[in-house]
Amino acid sequence: MSEDKANPDLDTNLDPDDWDAYRAQVHSLADTLVDRMMTMGEKPVWTQIPDSIKAALTSSIPQEGVGADAALAEAKELILPYANGNPHPRFMGWVQGGGTSGGMMAAMIESTMNNNVGGREHAAVYVEKQVIRWMCDLFEFPGDASGLLTSGTSMATLNALVIARTRLLGKLTDGEKVKAQSNLRVYGSTAMHSSLAKALEIIGLGAHSFRQITTDAMGRVDVGLLQKTIIADMEDGLKPLAIVGTVGTVDIGAVDDIEALADFAQQHDIWLHIDGAFGALAILAPEIAPRLSGMKRADSIAFDFHKWGQATYVCGCLLVRSDDAHRAAFAGRASYLAGAARGLASADHWYCDYGPELSRSFKAMKVWFLLKEHGAKALGASIGKSCKLAALMETLVAKEAKLELLAPVQMNIVCFRYSGGSRDNFNALNSHIVAELQERGIAAPSTILLDGVLAIRCCFINHRTNASDVRAVIKAVLEIGDNSL
Ligand SMILES: Cc1ncc(COP(=O)(O)O)c(C=O)c1O
Missing domain, CATH: 3.40.640.10 (Type I PLP-dependent aspartate aminotransferase-like (Major domain))
Structure with a gap:
């Protein structure tokens, strides 16, 4: 018996036994992810994580692997549906970018090279x-x-x-x-x-x-x-x-x-x-x-x-x-x-x-890919568009007596509040409006205190956001505000 055959453990590794099966898994995952990207705008911006899912994510370290198929099934059930939401066109909270479809391809190259x-x-x-x-x-x-x-x-x-x-x-x-x-x-x-x-x-x-x-x-x-x-x-x-x-x-x-x-x-x-x-x-x-x-x-x-x-x-x-x-x-x-x-x-x-x-x-991979794929001009145009959307929201706020602009719009951030009717506590009302928008999956703005006044803060960063999203947010703020009086 050769020396190596006497030590079969030295011939094992973590790669797939069946590369064809692995290829099929990757293709199927790619299909799932592309479908998700294509239909994202039709889905809620954010979904509350059920307690059962949180519990499933506190299990102890797996001693024995379940295999890639089962791990993928779990990832699809436990993880994918409960994202932060920033790629969604009506994610306007904080200043978070939306990513691009090419980012997935760049990430595949990055992780395969593993530099x-x-x-x-x-x-x-x-x-x-x-x-x-x-x-x-x-x-x-x-x-x-x-x-x-x-x-x-x-x-x-x-x-x-x-x-x-x-x-x-x-x-x-x-x-x-x-x-x-x-x-x-x-x-x-x-x-x-x-x-x-x-x-x-x-x-x-x-x-x-x-x-x-x-x-x-x-x-x-x-x-x-x-x-x-x-x-x-x-x-x-x-x-x-x-x-x-x-x-x-x-x-x-x-x-x-x-x-x-x-x-x-x-x-x-x-x-x-x-x-x-x-x-x-x-x-x-x-x-x-x-x-x-x-x-x-x-x-x-x-x-x-x-x-x-x-x-x-x-x-x-x-x-x-x-x-x-x-x-x-x-x-x-x-x-x-x-x-x-x-x-x-x-x-x-x-x-x-x-x-x-x-x-x-290898963080440079995604930036290199993005600039090669789209070019600097397209990125600049998308930044310009964000500022135009902020200006549109500013105009819609100005037209509506129940809304109040709380800070000058200088680039891409709009801070405003619902101030219709008589209310003891507009800060609580506006905080409620933002939570409702998020929990109902309509949109995800954030809040900020400006001189003690709580503002609904919409940051236009995402290249996918359009004028219809701006109008949808204003409409929903008014509806929730009116119905909370
Ligand atoms: C003006 C400013 N500086 C710094 C940061 C921190 O950046 P990062 O989250 O990439 O560390 C932020 C994040 O929003 C920011 O808006």
Whole structure:
């Protein structure tokens, strides 16, 4: 008996025994998923998860596998019907992208290749480099600028702050530098996304390091006050780490005056970071781009492809003007990760030198596929359409005496409320309207408190949303509001 036959376990693996059966399963799953995509708009936006399903999802770890057929059957029963709903045309809550049909194909390539994009010499690294280059060109960053795909804007901003801190202090390798960081301050508006405060906690600066500057009537940072605050802080011996401007605040979609922030940041050699989580990609829409021109002067920009970029979740992006500054913050590899003159380790660009993660997924695949399939112009047109739909909703709200607009519509977010009849508590009523819309599966807007007033918040991000969806939401808000009086 040969040595290998004596050890049959060494010949087993987790691949299918019957590849033809596997092929049939994949084709059948593809049919199910395509049917689901095609008919999504006819189904409820969101479906409450029954307790029985939740219970089924708390079972203990399977010791013996049930096989792919049974696992697929369970996935179809327990998981697929209870989605977040963001691909649906009447999902308007928060700022979540709808994805595209091509995203499924890109995901198939991504998972089949199963690349680790932390480094080494393979196509995925070049695809990410190409996506970053496309973005640098789009935002008019210099030819030697750098970037990294991240899980989202929260992580991109966290990385940007580490890079800005390294530029100021170098790596925190001794107590003096750690002490010096307690004098650092970061400046942004009261409308900044909560991920900034979290990032400051994580990098050890703490919430107190964030100077929150009030906003004007349009929700933009008060630049004069920001300048005064920074100058006073510097006179007190504090050191500005970064100014953070927002392109598309999460509450009402305001755009800070980035040119003015850039002028001041340049004058005082302060790092300018832009949180453009959803708004930055509006640069693709010719009618909006002129308002965003200041972004090209930033030191770093964070934004998401999974929002207005329509890539499937998750994919954020960090662009950094200086490749040197970017590398200085994160470069450094153990000997088992050393580059080589030849072979798989011969790459000159290792993404693990540009961020905290070593193992990284092939997020660039979906962005590359999306831009190849549709092109930048079509994405820009879809962003422009979202803004037109927001303007339509604003007009419909203005025409209806029982509805009240609660914030200026600047890009794609509409905040309004039902205020018909006499009611003690309009906040409770509007919260009820939103819950009803979601629970009945009609639409999924979200709520937000604006100066204590609860608004129904509709964010137009999804490329599938049409004028009829806008009208349907307004009609349903009126009906539910009227019937709740
Ligand atoms: C303005 C802004 N910044 C940051 C974020 C966080 O982005 P992500 O969820 O991709 O981490 C969001 C999310 O909605 C946002 O709207």
